[in-house]
Amino acid sequence: MSTALATLEPQSLAEAEQFARRLSESSLMPQSLRGKPADVLVVMLTGRELGVSPLTALRSIHVVQGRPVLDAALIVALVKKSPACLYFQLVESTDQRATYETQRKGDPKPTTMSYTIEQAQKAGLTGKDNWKHHTAAMLRARASSALARAVYPDLVLNVLT
Numbered sequence: 001m002s003t004a005l006a007t008l009e010p011q012s013l014a015e016a017e018q019f020a021r022r023l024s025e026s027s028l029m030p031q032s033l034r035g036k037p038a039d040v041l042v043v044m045l046t047g048r049e050l051g052v053s054p055l056t057a058l059r060s061i062h063v064v065q066g067r068p069v070l071d072a073a074l075i076v077a078l079v080k081k082s083p084a085c086l087y088f089q090l091v092e093s094t095d096q097r098a099t100y101e102t103q104r105k106g107d108p109k110p111t112t113m114s115y116t117i118e119q120a121q122k123a124g125l126t127g128k129d130n131w132k133h134h135t136a137a138m139l140r141a142r143a144s145s146a147l148a149r150a151v152y153p154d155l156v157l158n159v160l161t
Contacts, residue, residue: 009053016041019054032063039063050078050156072141075148075156082155088148090140098139100147111151115143 010016020041023029033040040058046068047057060074079085084105092099096117103110117139120126131138148156 016044020044043068070156072145075145078155079148079152093136093140095135098143100144102147102151104151113143113147115139115146
């Protein structure tokens with residue numbers, strides 16, 4: 001078996017295009033990517049820029065209004081694996097508020113950030129099903145990704161979250 005197949009990492013643009021075309025035919029692909037090999041390719045290339053495998057990218061990078069958007073879990077994973085991150089931890093999680101704290105190497109003190117249900121309501125988010133059924137998880141996603149973007153913009157390449 002070739003190394004390329006073992007790692008599922010295309011070695012050329014032609015291989016990436018073929019891989020994207022094939023994956024776009026799968027019923028296991030997110031609905032927004034099915035039958036769209038060019039979008040699959042953009043997601044894979046975005047993942048490559050971030051140092052993640054094509055399949056991780058396809059699970060964790062979503063296309064929203066034509067732009068790649070990183071899943072909050074991917075953002076936190078990218079931050080935590082960096083030597084720049086001394087720690088990144090959840091401080092509080094309820095259906096009212098989520099708070100995270102992190103400290104970047106070289107920064108004199110930690111940075112803390114919260115996201116509240118009031119902020120979500122103001123942004124018009126709480127009417128959506130995922131907010132109705134998974135409020136605490138959605139607050140954690142917002143708080144963690146906002147903190148990561150604020151403290152580690154170089155690690156997430158300012159890709160939207």
